[in-house]
Amino acid sequence: MSKIKKVDKPVISKNLDEFFTGMAKAFSFVKRFFKEVWFPPYEFKEVLRQCYEIGYRSLPLISLTGFIIGIVFTNQSRPSLAEFGATSWLPSLISIAVVRALGPLVTALIASGKVGSSIGAEIGSMNVTEQIDAMEVSAINPFKFLVITRTLAATFMIPILVMYTDFVALMGSFASVNANELVSLSTFFVQVFEAVSFLDIFSSVIKSVVFGFTIGIVGCYKGYNSSRGTEGVGQAANAAVVMSMFLIFVEELLIMQIVNAIRYA
Amino acid sequence: MLNEQEKVVEIRGLVKSFGENHVLRNVDLDLYKGENLVVLGKSGSGKSVLIKIMVGLLKQDKGTIKIFGIDNSNLNLKELNKLRLRIGFSFQASALYDSMTVRENLEFPLVRNVKNLTRKEIDFKVEELLESVALPNTINQMPSELSGGQKKRIGIARTLILNPEIMLYDEPTAGLDPVTCIEINNLINEVRERYKTSSIVITHDLTCAKQTGDRMAVLIKGHFTSVGTFEKVFEEATDKQVKSFYDYNFIR
Numbered sequence: 001m002s003k004i005k006k007v008d009k010p011v012i013s014k015n016l017d018e019f020f021t022g023m024a025k026a027f028s029f030v031k032r033f034f035k036e037v038w039f040p041p042y043e044f045k046e047v048l049r050q051c052y053e054i055g056y057r058s059l060p061l062i063s064l065t066g067f068i069i070g071i072v073f074t075n076q077s078r079p080s081l082a083e084f085g086a087t088s089w090l091p092s093l094i095s096i097a098v099v100r101a102l103g104p105l106v107t108a109l110i111a112s113g114k115v116g117s118s119i120g121a122e123i124g125s126m127n128v129t130e131q132i133d134a135m136e137v138s139a140i141n142p143f144k145f146l147v148i149t150r151t152l153a154a155t156f157m158i159p160i161l162v163m164y165t166d167f168v169a170l171m172g173s174f175a176s177v178n179a180n181e182l183v184s185l186s187t188f189f190v191q192v193f194e195a196v197s198f199l200d201i202f203s204s205v206i207k208s209v210v211f212g213f214t215i216g217i218v219g220c221y222k223g224y225n226s227s228r229g230t231e232g233v234g235q236a237a238n239a240a241v242v243m244s245m246f247l248i249f250v251e252e253l254l255i256m257q258i259v260n261a262i263r264y265a
Numbered sequence: 266m267l268n269e270q271e272k273v274v275e276i277r278g279l280v281k282s283f284g285e286n287h288v289l290r291n292v293d294l295d296l297y298k299g300e301n302l303v304v305l306g307k308s309g310s311g312k313s314v315l316i317k318i319m320v321g322l323l324k325q326d327k328g329t330i331k332i333f334g335i336d337n338s339n340l341n342l343k344e345l346n347k348l349r350l351r352i353g354f355s356f357q358a359s360a361l362y363d364s365m366t367v368r369e370n371l372e373f374p375l376v377r378n379v380k381n382l383t384r385k386e387i388d389f390k391v392e393e394l395l396e397s398v399a400l401p402n403t404i405n406q407m408p409s410e411l412s413g414g415q416k417k418r419i420g421i422a423r424t425l426i427l428n429p430e431i432m433l434y435d436e437p438t439a440g441l442d443p444v445t446c447i448e449i450n451n452l453i454n455e456v457r458e459r460y461k462t463s464s465i466v467i468t469h470d471l472t473c474a475k476q477t478g479d480r481m482a483v484l485i486k487g488h489f490t491s492v493g494t495f496e497k498v499f500e501e502a503t504d505k506q507v508k509s510f511y512d513y514n515f516i517r
Contacts, residue, residue: 041377126363134360137320138374138427139346 070172120240123223158212303478353424
């Protein structure tokens with residue numbers, strides 16, 4: 001039960017009150033996650049099941065999207081570099097773009113659409129059909145079984161998906177470079193690894209962990225707090241996607257600033 | 266069987282409102298050991314709210330509920346969960362877990378609350394309960410493959426797996442055809458006989474009330490207007506609202 005008390009009359013205005021109450025509820029939801037995640041019972045089986053759902057089942061979509069992004073980004077960059085006779089820089093340019101920004105961002109946006117909406121809808125529908133109440137009355141902590149497992153699975157799987165997207169996008173880029181510039185695979189990847197620094201990879205992993213956590217916790221929060229009725233389930237799924245996408249862009253901006261500050265310090 | 270000396274539930278001065286909607290106003294009620302008590306009332310009269318407060322899904326504004334002598338309003342989560350294990354709650358829409366098979370639905374509360382069970386013991390318990398609700402063949406089916414009546418039975422079996430002493434049935438016959446309703450009513454009586462439970466049955470179905478209840482309590486406008494046997498409450502009723510409820514259900 002929420003500890004945030006309802007008052008009869010608006011304190012500031014109805015909309016602002018709702019905004020701040022919503023923020024407080026979301027904050028206490030995240031706080032509860034960090035409070036409960038360390039203590040048993042640990043639902044390892046459910047975490048693994050969710051890893052499969054979030055990770056493995058996203059592979060076809062991620063593969064297709066990553067490969068196409070690699071090709072398209074390479075093809076779009078080529079004319080600009082060709083003006084300076086610098087098409088040999090394509091592997092370096094693409095690798096930096098993919099590892100630093102495109103890979104994490106594109107994967108996170110796709111996952112927020114696919115995974116975030118599915119978590120929001122699933123938990124929302126469990127809420128509506130009293131399945132969450134059924135867990136509570138059986139002395140089972142639904143927060144542990146539903147929220148912690150899904151959030152952990154998203155936090156583990158998004159970084160793995162990001163690495164996979166990076167690889168697939170680079171393969172797409174190689175396909176284009178190979179077809180046009182006749183560059184071999186080994187030459188392509190030598191240039192890729194020369195361009196990418198440890199900080200790029202480290203920041204990409206950190207970013208994807210943050211994105212994964214965001215997708216999981218936002219999906220769970222929206223589902224867990226969905227209003228009753230089937231309309232509420234749809235709204236929960238929709239709100240999970242919109243909110244997680246918004247937060248991903250904000251986080252991308254903030255992490256990029258921090259990484260740049262470190263890089264150029 | 267009914268032991269009028271031993272109260273398992275004692276509700277005093279219970280008040281619950283949702284904003285301006287005052288659902289329960291100073292409600293008093295007792296449940297005795299071994300009895301089936303039927304709570305009757307129109308939709309929205311607060312019947313389900315009453316049993317949800319009992320298991321701590323909702324919190325009362327005022328009043329006390331003592332279950333086995335324990336006041337449930339002052340319990341921490343650990344104590345509340347301990348009490349919840351002694352109470353079975355059968356939900357109106359069954360609330361079976363969609364992503365799990367019937368077997369997994371039954372195992373889920375068992376393996377999380379009873380430690381160190383062997384696979385054999387779990388299987389035995391699950392199969393025994395499915396036999397008792399006459400659905401042993403559904404063990405590997407998903408909830409989406411079951412009919413409404415089957416879902417109700419599995420839902421009841423799931424609550425029984427933890428051997429509760431009190432059963433709370435929320436609208437057990439809602440949305441079922443008359444034949445299945447009678448089967449569910451018989452099952453409620455069988456559960457009482459076999460598992461020695463005391464029960465509160467929430468319903469607006471007088472056939473269910475008559476078949477399952479030792480006593481009735483009619484909830485109108487947040488109060489229990491009549492409490493007693495079926496005959497006392499309905500056939501000798503003088504209260505206009507109680508009478509109209511009876512007349513409407515039996516179309517006299």
